[in-house]
Structures are given as structure tokens and as C-alpha cells.
Amino acid sequence: MTGGIGSGKSEAAKAFAALGVPIVDLDGISHALTKPGQSTLAEITQVFGQAILNEKGELDRTALRQKIFSNEQAKIQLEAIMHPAIYKQVLQQLEQNKSAPYQILDIPLLFESDRYLKLIHRSLVIDCDPTTQIDRASKRSGLSETEVKKIIDAQMPREQRNQLADDVLTNNGSLEQLREKVAQLHEKYINTCAFDKLNT
Numbered sequence: 373m374t375g376g377i378g379s380g381k382s383e384a385a386k387a388f389a390a391l392g393v394p395i396v397d398l399d400g401i402s403h404a405l406t407k408p409g410q411s412t413l414a415e416i417t418q419v420f421g422q423a424i425l426n427e428k429g430e431l432d433r434t435a436l437r438q439k440i441f442s443n444e445q446a447k448i449q450l451e452a453i454m455h456p457a458i459y460k461q462v463l464q465q466l467e468q469n470k471s472a473p474y475q476i477l478d479i480p481l482l483f484e485s486d487r488y489l490k491l492i493h494r495s496l497v498i499d500c501d502p503t504t505q506i507d508r509a510s511k512r513s514g515l516s517e518t519e520v521k522k523i524i525d526a527q528m529p530r531e532q533r534n535q536l537a538d539d540v541l542t543n544n545g546s547l548e549q550l551r552e553k554v555a556q557l558h559e560k561y562i563n564t565c566a567f568d569k570l571n572t
Contacts, residue, residue, distance in 0.1 A: 374482035375498035376530060377523050378509030380543040380550060384498045385478045387554035394469035397478045401461045402454065406431045415453045420446070459487060466491065473565040483528060483536045494564075496557070497537035499530065500544050 373388075375381035389395050405412040408429045416436070417425060424436045440447040462477065469475045479488055482495060489495075500508070502524070509520045534540050541557065543550050 373476050373478050373496045373498065374480060374533070374537075376505060376527050376533070377520065378505040378507070378512065379498045379500050380508065381478065381480075381498045383547060383550055384541065384543065384554055385476065387551045388476050388558065390551075391555065391558050392472075393558065394465075394472050394475040395478055396462055396465045396469070396475060398458060398462065399478070399480065401458050401465075405454070405457050405461070412453060412457050416450065419449050419453070455487070462488070462491075474561050481528075483533060494538045494561075495536065496539045496541060497533055498541050498543050499534055500542065502530070504544055 373381065373384065375384075385395050385397065404410075406416065407413065413431055416431070420436065420439055424432055424439065426432045436450070440450055466475065466477070476496075477488060477492060482488060482492075505524065506517055506520050509515065509523070510517055513520070515523075539557065541550075541553050543553070
């Protein structure tokens with residue numbers, strides 16, 4: 373499952389989780405790996421210096437984002453540390469959940485790399501119109517409209533992402549409407565999994 377900033381992907385993940393579906397959350401894994409005391413955070417600090425830590429010794433994500441946003445080499449250095457560590461955790465969690473009928477890999481940049489595409493059987497994009505996207509992202513993150521637009525522009529174009537998806541959930545409405553759509557997809561996925569098991 374993927375989607376642009378402000379699409380409602382996190383709320384969709386919560387709705388699937390409420391139905392008992394295991395969620396492997398790449399953002400959650402990334403945050404866990406960069407907590408104080410983690411070797412991943414020590415590696416990042418070694419490369420980028422103490423300036424990327426706040427007074428409590430925690431990762432200052434805004435400071436790190438500023439360092440890599442306009443510096444391609446710094447971005448590559450960060451990815452070289454984070455991507456293998458995240459991937460290892462993803463594989464472990466997928467293995468732990470393998471008895472479930474299906475599980476969801478919640479990933480911001482699914483189509484930008486083939487690293488995770490080879491792990492999945494079906495792709496779901498959570499989508500919404502650009503105005504709603506900017507409004508939600510601004511309210512949630514406290515970023516300005518200009519800053520949100522910059523993030524959107526740096527992500528894969530909406531039309532391209534939707535074309536690559538097996539399923540697209542349009543999330544322009546209320547939270548209740550989102551939950552109803554998730555419930556419908558859940559039923560479809562459960563039935564698909566049951567059919568696949570009968571034919572294997």
C-alpha cells in the first residue's frame with residue numbers, strides 16, 4: 373500500500389489493522405531504527421554530525437531533511453545507511469505475520485524502487501485530489517502550502533502512481549467513508565486469498 377503525502381494512507385492502514393490485518397509500516401520501522409541508542413542513529417550521526425540531534429539526543433528530522441533535501445550526495449549517504457536496515461526489519465516482520473490470510477506493506481515509495489515490488493502480490497494506492505492532499509498535509513504536519521507542494525513535486529506524479537497500481541482507493545471524503553471502502557477491499561482480498569489457496 374502506498375500513496376502521496378496527505379492521501380490518508382496512515383488512516384487506511386489503521387482501518388485495515390482494525391480488521392485484523394497485520395501492517396508492516398516502513399515509516400514506523402524507520403522511526404524505531406533512529407531512536408536514541410540504536411546503531412542506525414549512531415551511523416547517521418557519524419556521517420552527518422551532532423547537528424542532526426536535538427538537546428535530548430534524538431534525531432531532529434527537520435534538520436536532517438534540510439541537509440539532504442538539496443544535496444544528492446547526502447541523500448545517497450543516508451539511504452545507504454537506512455535502506456538495508458529497514459529492508460532487514462521488513463523481511464523479519466513479514467515472516468512473523470506469514471500465517472495471516474494477507475498482510476499489508478505500508479510504504480511511501482513503493483514504485484520508485486523494485487526492492488519491495490518483488491515482495492508483494494498486489495499493489496494498492498490511496499489517492500485523493502490535489503487540493504484535499506495539500507489541505508490534509510498542511511494541517512497534519514504544520515508545513516506551509518508551498519512546502520507541501522515541494523514534497524508533492526518531489527514524489528512520483530499522481531497519475532503515474534495510479535496507473536501502476538492494481539487497486540486505487542479514492543479518499544476524498546470522510547473517515548467513515550474511507551473505513552467503508554477499506555472494509556470492501558478487505559473482503560475482496562480475503563476472498564482472493566481463499567481462492568488462491570484452493571488453487572495451490
